[in-house]
Amino acid sequence: MLQPLLDVAFYAFLFGLILKTSRGIDNFIGFLILGVIFMRMITGQLSQGIMLIRNSRGMIQTFTFPRASLAISQTLRSLLDNILPAVIAVIMALAVQNFSPLSWSALLVIPLFFLIHIFGCGLTLITARLTAVLPDTRALIDFFSKAWFFLSGVMFSIERFVDHPVMYDAMTANPAYIFLTAIRGSVLYDAPPSIGTWITLLAWSFGTLCVGMIYFWQAEARYVRLT
Known part of the structure; x- marks a missing residue:
């Protein structure tokens, strides 16, 4: 838990004090804390699938079981580990909200937390197959993970790009951004997600899980033959 807090302090100094991205954001520190911690959960699940199959090939070659259970168990472990953060x-x-009264909408972070991990399970399945078949793709996944972190409005408001419609539309369609916006709105701004946002998040979460399961399953017979 210490590393994310150190990251928050560094980003607050760099983006808040030096680059002034805090302008126009109510409770920038709270905005940043939620962004860093929850975005780390998302990118962490993307990364945890890297080499998962290859690192488990001894078990895969010895026992017969659904290989997808490796990714699912990894996701469940992450879910439990992420509760405290x-x-x-x-x-x-x-705590940095100037003692504003707690809103009921803060409780919505609970279903959002579970949806993040359903979405993340799909990501884990996808990266598990990719790196099982093509180990060198782990470098691309690491690069994508870092880029995704910085392009999801973790340290700044996407509204600054409103005058660039194509970029703005692309960034606001980002599922990680939608998750972060829903969490921040629920916790900090007494602005629970709309029905449309819930539908979008459900579609992203279960859609990614289904795509991940199908993509992973299609190569299941190949995992036992990995060298």
Whole structure:
């Protein structure tokens, strides 16, 4: 938990004080805390599938079981490990909220937390197959993960790109941005996600999970033959 907090302090100094991206954002520190902690959960699940199959090939070659259970168990472990950081992030974000009364909408972070991990399970399945068949893709996944982190409005408001319609539309369609906006709105701004946002998040979460399961399953017979 220490590393994310150090990252928050660094980003607050760099983006808040030097680059002035905090302008126009109410409770920038809370905005940043929630962005960093929850975005780390998303990118962490993208990365945890890297080499998962190859690192488990001894078990795969010895026992017969659904290979997807490796990714699912990894996701469940991440879900349990992420409970404490999520709770701490929400408490800290509220603590710098100038003692504003707690809104019921903060409780919506609970279903959003679970949806993040359903979405993340799909990502884990996709990266698990990619790196099982093409190990060198892990470098591309690492690069994408870092780029995704910085392009999802973690340290700044996407509204600054409103005068660039193509870029703005692309960035606001980003599922990570939609998750972060829903969490921040629920916790900090008493602005629960709309029905449309819930439908979008459900579609992204279960759609990614289904795509990941199908993509992973199509190569299941190949995993036992990995060398």
